[in-house]
Structures are given as C-alpha cells and as structure tokens.
Amino acid sequence: TQLLEQSPQFLSIQEGENLTVYCNSSSVFSSLQWYRQEPGEGPVLLVTVVTGGEVKKLKRLTFQFGDARKDSSLHITAAQPGDTGLYLCAGAWETSGSRLTFGEGTQLTVNP
Amino acid sequence: KAGVTQTPRYLIKTRGQQVTLSCSPISGHRSVSWYQQTPGQGLQFLFEYFSETQRNKGNFPGRFSGRQFSNSRSEMNVSTLELGDSALYLCASSPGEGFSPLHFGNGTRLTVT
Numbered sequence: 001t002q003l004l005e006q007s008p009q010f011l012s013i014q015e016g017e018n019l020t021v022y023c024n025s026s027s028v029f030s031s032l033q034w035y036r037q038e039p040g041e042g043p044v045l046l047v048t049v050v051t052g053g054e055v056k057k058l059k060r061l062t063f064q065f066g067d068a069r070k071d072s073s074l075h076i077t078a079a080q081p082g083d084t085g086l087y088l089c090a091g092a093w094e095t096s097g098s099r100l101t102f103g104e105g106t107q108l109t110v111n112p
Numbered sequence: 113k114a115g116v117t118q119t120p121r122y123l124i125k126t127r128g129q130q131v132t133l134s135c136s137p138i139s140g141h142r143s144v145s146w147y148q149q150t151p152g153q154g155l156q157f158l159f160e161y162f163s164e165t166q167r168n169k170g171n172f173p174g175r176f177s178g179r180q181f182s183n184s185r186s187e188m189n190v191s192t193l194e195l196g197d198s199a200l201y202l203c204a205s206s207p208g209e210g211f212s213p214l215h216f217g218n219g220t221r222l223t224v225t
Contacts, residue, residue, distance in 0.1 A: 033213065033214075035216075040218065041218050041219075042116070042202050042204070042216030042217050042218050042219055043155075043202075043214075043216050044216070045213040045214065045215075048213060088154075088155065090155075096168065097143065097145075097160050097162065097167050097168045097208070098143050098145040098160045098162075098167075098168070098204065098206055098208065098212070098214060099145070099157045099160060099168045099170070100155075100157065100214065101157070102147075102154050102155040102156075103154070104154040105154060
C-alpha cells in the first residue's frame with residue numbers, strides 16, 4: 001500500500017490548458033515537497049510546504065498544503081510543453097532526516 | 113557549485129554478481145541518501161548517511177549496504193544481484209539539518225541479466 005497516493009497517474013493535455021495534480025495520504029507529514037523529474041535526470045525540487053493551509057506560487061505553478069497536513073495539490077496554469085515531466089510529491093517527518101516517502105508520480109505530457 | 117555526481121551512469125551485471133555505485137555530494141553537504149526507482153514501485157528509500165554514520169535505513173534486504181567517507185562521498189553496494197534489482201539508483205545530498213531539500217544526482221541505471 002502506497003503511503004502517498006498521487007492522481008492522476010498520467011495526464012496528457014494541450015498547451016494552454018490548466019491542470020491539477022493531487023497527493024493524498026492518511027498520514028500527517030511535517031513537510032511535503034514537490035519534485036519534477038525529466039528523462040535521464042534526477043528529480044529537481046520545486047517547492048517545500050510545511051504549514052497546514054500554506055499556498056506557494058512559483059510562476060504558473062501553485063502548490064497547496066492541506067489544513068491537516070495530509071494532502072497537497074499542484075495546479076499549473078496555461079501549461080506549456082516545457083512543463084512536461086514526472087511530478088513527484090514526497091512527505092517527510094521531523095525525525096526522518098533525509099528519508100522521504102514518495103508518491104508514485106504523475107507523468108504529465110503537454111502537447112504543442 | 114558542482115551538483116551531485118554519480119558514477120557510473122550505466123551498469124550491466126549478471127545475476128549473482130555484486131556491484132558498487134559511487135556518489136559525490138555537493139561540497140559542504142554532510143548527508144547522502146540513496147533511493148531506488150523502478151516503474152512499479154516508484155522511489156523507495158534505501159538508507160541515509162550523515163557524517164559517516166548510517167542515520168536511517170529503509171526496508172531493503174541486507175544485500176544492500178552503503179558507507180560514507182570522511183569527505184562525505186558515499187558508496188552503495190549490492191551483493192548477490194537479482195533480476196529485480198534492475199533499477200535507477202539515485203543519490204541525493206543535503207546539508208542534513210531540518211527540512212533541507214534534497215539535491216539528486218542523475219542516477220546509475222543498473223540492469224541485471
């Protein structure tokens with residue numbers, strides 16, 4: 001059983017469309033991170049959220065941490081082909097050091 | 113600042129053999145952690161080393177081991193390879209305190225035949 005459930009698993013959209021990726025858990029995390037991974041490369045950190053209800057914006061990307069710190073969402077406005085990649089959410093506890101629990105990922109393809 | 117460097121990038125081994133993977137962290141980072149990435153299981157935590165000591169360990173068999181040197185470089189060893197060990201092995205470094213973000217290398221792609 002995956003501790004962090006991501007949905008959808010695959011998403012193929014046209015350039016200019018909006019999309020939302022969800023990351024849900026039954027566990028409470030101290031922090032939640034979002035990464036993007038491109039083929040042949042390691043994941044790259046996009047954002048870290050630590051406070052329940054926190055909203056962070058990174059250009060066209062908006063990240064939200066649920067009030068109960070069990071879930072998170074990533075919203076992309078006006079998607080571009082350069083947004084194509086594998087989006088991963090990862091939860092951490094205060095005592096877990098660098099041990100992150102990753103979701104299975106959402107493979108996003110933005111078609112021109 | 114140089115990123116996390118993993119060597120080799122690709123490896124092909126035969127079942128039963130052993131393999132050693134290497135990771136050089138970002139300068140100044142004291143924590144190195146290892147993850148296994150497969151299509152079916154996603155990213156799974158193997159272990160973390162901080163200042164040459166194993167600080168955390170995932171749920172992998174004892175065939176998977178690691179170590180960290182005084183310069184923070186780390187190696188991971190897998191003995192008696194099985195077909196199921198075929199995966200992308202990712203190393204990540206961080207300062208190691210608080211919610212430090214992880215900086216991943218580009219991984220070593222291991223294929224076991």
